[in-house]
Every structure is written in structure tokens, then in C-alpha cells.
Amino acid sequence: DAKTTQPNSMESNEEEPVHLPCNHSTISGTDYIHWYRQLPSQGPEYVIHGLTSNVNNRMASLAIAEDRKSSTLILHRATLRDAAVYYCILRDVGGTSYGKLTFGQGTILTVHP
Amino acid sequence: DGGITQSPKYLFRKEGQNVTLSCEQNLNHDAMYWYRQDPGQGLRLIYYSQIVNDFQKGDIAEGYSVSREKKESFPLTVTSAQKNPTAFYLCASSVAGNSPLHFGNGTRLTVT
Numbered sequence: 001d002a003k004t005t006q007p008n009s010m011e012s013n014e015e016e017p018v019h020l021p022c023n024h025s026t027i028s029g030t031d032y033i034h035w036y037r038q039l040p041s042q043g044p045e046y047v048i049h050g051l052t053s054n055v056n057n058r059m060a061s062l063a064i065a066e067d068r069k070s071s072t073l074i075l076h077r078a079t080l081r082d083a084a085v086y087y088c089i090l091r092d093v094g095g096t097s098y099g100k101l102t103f104g105q106g107t108i109l110t111v112h113p
Numbered sequence: 114d115g116g117i118t119q120s121p122k123y124l125f126r127k128e129g130q131n132v133t134l135s136c137e138q139n140l141n142h143d144a145m146y147w148y149r150q151d152p153g154q155g156l157r158l159i160y161y162s163q164i165v166n167d168f169q170k171g172d173i174a175e176g177y178s179v180s181r182e183k184k185e186s187f188p189l190t191v192t193s194a195q196k197n198p199t200a201f202y203l204c205a206s207s208v209a210g211n212s213p214l215h216f217g218n219g220t221r222l223t224v225t
Contacts, residue, residue, distance in 0.1 A: 043216030103155030
């Protein structure tokens with residue numbers, strides 16, 4: 001499975017934008033880039049996913065590099081409720097790894113009031 | 114409201130006992146998954162099922178068993194053969210393909 005690399009932790013102030021980076025240099029053509037976040041003692045929550053083009057939804061934006069070897073999750077205005085562990089995951093829909101989301105250790109985002 | 118229900122939230126067992134964790138979904142999803150999470154770590158896949166009466170081993174299936182007799186239910190049994198069963202267990206479901214996973218709120222199992 002293609003792997004992702006994320007910083008262990010990041011900090012932000014409330015109401016400021018947050019850019020969470022993810023490197024995935026071994027990404028294959030059939031890998032989608034997924035982002036989930038997890039609050040303490042809760043299950044992960046889906047945030048956004050994309051293949052090649054940048055994506056926007058009500059929670060965040062996903063900016064994907066032209067060569068697809070990196071991506072950035074953008075929270076436009078961080079709130080205290082955005083403090084969580086953010087996971088960047090590659091999901092291969094073309095092979096036998098159906099459903100096999102491989103979670104790394106993620107980025108712990110701290111938001112300061 | 115549609116969602117995934119895991120019960121109980123906390124579970125305590127003595128070493129050597131089998132224990133079954135419940136996972137029920139009313140999202141009409143075909144696929145269901147079990148993950149394990151240890152403190153400070155990411156999630157690891159135990160088993161997954163794409164359709165009723167079919168399931169596949171994930172990365173760490175040893176010491177676990179599952180069944181998928183109904184679309185809505187995917188119980189996980191932690192057997193006495195699992196050497197380090199104390200962990201946070203998460204169930205998820207999805208429709209087919211590249212759709213997002215929906216997770217339950219987990220069961221924290223402590224075996225002493």
C-alpha cells in the first residue's frame with residue numbers, strides 16, 4: 001500500500017486558516033486521497049477526498065499537487081471544535097485492497113483560543 | 114437518524130474469556146469493517162465484509178472472528194487466542210467503491 005507522511009503536530013489560532021500537509025510520493029494512478037479526523041474517544045469522521053482536482057465541501061478544501069505526490073487539507077477558519085487528529089489516507093479502488101484504509105499516526109491539530 | 118451503533122462503550126473481561134463486540138448499522142451499507150486502535154496509534158484493519166455471508170481478513174485478524182449473517186450486523190469476537198486484546202475497537206460501514214467510511218463511536222475493551 002502506498003504510504004503517507006504527515007507532521008506529528010501543528011498548532012493554530014482560532015479563526016485563522018490551517019494548512020495540513022501530506023506527502024504521498026508513491027501514490028498510484030488509482031489511489032484517491034482521503035482525509036478523516038478523530039476526536040478523543042470517538043470514531044474517525046470523514047472530511048474530504050479527491051483524485052486529481054482540488055475539492056471543496058462545507059468542512060474543508062483539499063488542494064492536490066499537479067504531480068499528486070502531495071496534498072494539503074485547508075481549514076479556512078479554525079475553531080476550537082477543529083482540534084483533532086487528522087489522517088491523510090490513500091485509498092486504492094482499483095485493486096484487491098477494497099476497504100483497506102491504512103491509517104498512519106496522523107497530525108494532532110491544536111487550536112488556541 | 115441513520116448511523117452505526119457500537120455497544121457497549123466500555124467492556125471489561127478476564128483473561129482467557131471470549132468476548133463479542135456488537136456493531137449495528139441502519140445506513141443500508143453493503144460493506145462493514147472492524148478496526149483496532151492502540152493508544153497514540155492509527156487504526157489497523159481486523160476484518161471487513163463486502164456483502165452478507167462473506168468477509169475477509171485484514172492486517173491483524175489473528176485471535177479474532179466475525180460473522181455477517183445480516184446486512185445490518187457485523188459482530189466481532191475477541192477470542193482468548195488474541196495476545197493483547199486491550200484496545201479501542203471501531204466499526205465502520207460504507208457503500209461500495211470509493212465512498213467514505215462511516216464510523217461508530219467505538220468500544221473500549223479492557224482485559225485483565
